[in-house]
Amino acid sequence: MRTVVSVLVSGLSRIGLWGRGVVVAIPYLWLLLFFMVPFLIVFGISFSESIIAQPPYSSLVEWLTDEDAGTSKLQILLNISNYFRLGGDDLYILAYLNSLRIAAVTTLMCLAIGYPMAYAIAKADPARRGPLMMLVILPFWTSFLIRIYAWIGILKGNGVISNLLEWAGITSGPVEILYSDWAVYIGMTYCYLPFMVLPLYSTLEKMDPSLLEAAADLGSRPFKSFLSITLPLSLPGIIAGSLLVFIPAVGEFVTPELLGGPDTLMIGRVLWNEFFANRDWPVASAVAIALLLVLVVPIMIFQHVQGKQAEAGR
Amino acid sequence: MAGQPIRKPTRLEPWQDAGQTPYVRIEKVTKTFGDFVAVDEVSLSIYRNEFFALLGGSGSGKTTLLRMLAGFEQPTEGKIYIDGVDMAGIPPYERPVNMMFQSYALFPHMTVEQNVAFGLKQDGVAKAEIRDRVTEMLGMVQLSAFGKRRPHQLSGGQRQRVALARSLVKRPKLLLLDEPLGALDKKLRERTQFELVNIQEKLGVTFIVVTHDQEEAMTMSSRIAVMNHGVIAQVGTPTEIYEYPHNRFVAEFIGSINMFDGRVVSTEGDQVLVASEEAGCELLIAHATPAPAGSPVSVAIRPEKIALSKEPLPDGDGRNRTTGIVREIAYLGDVSIYLVQLPTGKTVRVTAPNITRRTEMPITWEDEVTLTWRPFAGVVLTQ
Structure with a gap:
């Protein structure tokens, strides 16, 4: 009887382990299929040559049979010139730098607006925090494209802002903000703000208010307490929010395309042009892989900092 | 049930001496939160070098009273004088008072040394002096070897001592302690009671302790104010409170x-x-x-x-x-x-x-x- 029970128990626990494995395996399988495999395909294409054919790139692997010599060869041709082109052409380097700059400015603007917002929400009456956070997320309920189109109407010459400035007598004649870097900053800051506010709010809300009381009790004025207590303790939230804004902002395509000027050169637009205008898939793939490398570095830093934080918080 | 008072019988009893001026004077202080009256017309005089306990159950108003002394809450009505100065409108960071928090409220991103040094830094004390005073304080609470650790690397008892060192390093005339021993286990609590009394006598600081533990209050304090529903049920020495309760509440609350x-x-x-x-x-x-x-x-x-x-x-x-x-x-x-x-x-x-x-x-x-x-x-x- 006893052995039957123990077998049953161990069997059940094995199913339990297996069940846990399945739960973990399904999302990983999904990622493998729809992220890792496409990534490897793109990675492969980046080493091929552009040809006029369908698909428009050469195959990396070829099976060569020499009838005369009676030999067969497996030939793998890796064309690394695509990557050299990225380094050699100012266009690409400029586009990368521009993307990093625009993403950095967007991140800083999101931080400058998002931090006070998150702080105020975290300090608000507990009953009000829910609705306030809901308002932050509310824009997600309408289409992203519609919201960007709305900005066109706001930013264009004779648009809402232009007319308002004119009506107030600050400017005479229409002011054209649209199709400039500033329009891109405004649009992207608007889009990514919730991604900054959410992680900041969650770290600020968790903070023990008695820490600030202790600081005040020890003679620290409120602003100094903010600098020496609140700010360092909210660093994980700042890093998480910044990465959530920075990483997608680097590769952003739609907002700069709709709001930016012809000289707003971002890597997303270059990528688009290479794929659809030039039909140069190998170069486009190389651009994408290089972009990924640019983004992996900040992610690694983030992981490292988070790991340390988790260790410290134990 | 009641612990023996560990003070010497020859202790000072300034409240018996009409010529003494109280160090802390609480005059008809009332604090309301909405409809709830947390503290109801409380008047108290606490003298220099006293170890004064505010004893009561949860919701008795003892912590609210302590927080008003620290400056975290403002009285709805009434006045608080510390060393003769009206404390109305004076923010916590300008009061000659330090507090030891129930949760200890140690800064998690700072080492033990940095935690203790924090208060001195705010006053712009010279670096060399900060170092000396932090070392001295950590020595007093027997944590000299732990200066470089972070709070999360310490045991509960060690954290309690860091909090005590941090609140004493500025040499306050008045130290407020909110359930200072609440998070410690029984054995450690008993030992720490004696340590607290020794430190208080050595430094000559006035202690006001909030506690719900009557044994703790009896053992450590020179006088106890028993609080119930925001009013003071009785003020007296531990012996007076125990042997001569003024009312049913005090009689039943103590022992x-x-x-x-x-x-x-x-x-x-x-x-x-x-x-x-x-x-x-x-x-x-x-x-x-x-x-x-x-x-x-x-x-x-x-x-x-x-x-x-x-x-x-x-x-x-x-x-x-x-x-x-x-x-x-x-x-x-x-x-x-x-x-x-x-x-x-x-x-x-x-x-x-x-x-x-x-x-x-x-x-x-x-x-x-x-x-x-x-x-x-x-x-x-x-x-």
């Missing part, structure tokens, strides 16, 4: 006590005679406040002041003596608690030291026993 309801029969000098059906006898109380004959009173008698006897006693006047049957015995090692049921149904709690070994104990369950006590044992409570 355990037997209450007999009755009516005053007569008053002769400071001796009051009370007839109590509940007790089944007449109660004679010495050193009582006179009360008019016929008025309803309660007589409170501590369990350790009642003697149990199985042998018949010589007949007396029948006062301060009743009989009952032992229903429960709780053996605690040093003492035993007996629950004795009187013929009236009333259960009386009696504690007796185990002078002989338990195996030889003469009184056991269902024994009929005589309970006696002396006229000095009881206290008459009119409220």
Whole structure:
């Protein structure tokens, strides 16, 4: 009887382990299929040559049979010139730098607006925090494209802002903000703000208010307490929010395309042009892989900092 | 039950001296949160070098009172003076007061040294002096070897000592302690009680401690204010509070006590005679406040002041003596608690030291026993 029970128990626990494995395996399988495999395909294409054919790139692997010599060869041709082109052409380097700059400015603007917002929400009456956070997320309920189109109407010459400035007598004649870097900053800051506010709010809300009381009790004025207590303790939230804004902002395509000027050169637009205008898939793939490398570095830093934080918080 | 006061009997009693000016004066302070009255017209005077305890259950207003002293809350009405200065509108960071928090509130991103140095840095103390004073403080709380650690790498007792060092490093004249020993286990708590008293005497700081633990308050403090529903039920030394409670609440809150309801029969000098059906006898109380004959009173008698006897006693006047049957015995090692049921149904709690070994104990369950006590044992409570 006893052995039957123990077998049953161990069997059940094995199913339990297996069940846990399945739960973990399904999302990983999904990622493998729809992220890792496409990534490897793109990675492969980046080493091929552009040809006029369908698909428009050469195959990396070829099976060569020499009838005369009676030999067969497996030939793998890796064309690394695509990557050299990225380094050699100012266009690409400029586009990368521009993307990093625009993403950095967007991140800083999101931080400058998002931090006070998150702080105020975290300090608000507990009953009000829910609705306030809901308002932050509310824009997600309408289409992203519609919201960007709305900005066109706001930013264009004779648009809402232009007319308002004119009506107030600050400017005479229409002011054209649209199709400039500033329009891109405004649009992207608007889009990514919730991604900054959410992680900041969650770290600020968790903070023990008695820490600030202790600081005040020890003679620290409120602003100094903010600098020496609140700010360092909210660093994980700042890093998480910044990465959530920075990483997608680097590769952003739609907002700069709709709001930016012809000289707003971002890597997303270059990528688009290479794929659809030039039909140069190998170069486009190389651009994408290089972009990924640019983004992996900040992610690694983030992981490292988070790991340390988790260790410290134990 | 009550701990022995660990102070020397020759201690100062500034509250007895009319010439002394109090260091902290709380005048008719009221604090309301919406409709809830947390502190209700409390007045208190606390003197230099006192170890003053605010004792009460949760919601008694003791913590609110402490937070008003620290400056985290403003009184709705009334005034607080510290060293003669009106504290109204003075923010926490400008008060000559430091506080030790119940949660310790150690800064998690700073080392032990940085935590202790924080207060000195705010005052712009020179670096070398900060280092010296932090070292001295950590030495005093026996944490010299832990200066470079972070709070999360310390045990609960060590964290408590860091919090104490941090709150004392600025050499405040007044230290507020919110449940300073609440998070420690029993053994550590007892040891730390002595340490706290030693530090307080050594540094000559006035301590105001909030606690819900009556034993803690009795052991450490020079005076105790017992709080209930935002008002002060009684202020006094531990002995006064324990032996001469002013009202039912204090009598029942501190230690355990037997209450007999009755009516005053007569008053002769400071001796009051009370007839109590509940007790089944007449109660004679010495050193009582006179009360008019016929008025309803309660007589409170501590369990350790009642003697149990199985042998018949010589007949007396029948006062301060009743009989009952032992229903429960709780053996605690040093003492035993007996629950004795009187013929009236009333259960009386009696504690007796185990002078002989338990195996030889003469009184056991269902024994009929005589309970006696002396006229000095009881206290008459009119409220």
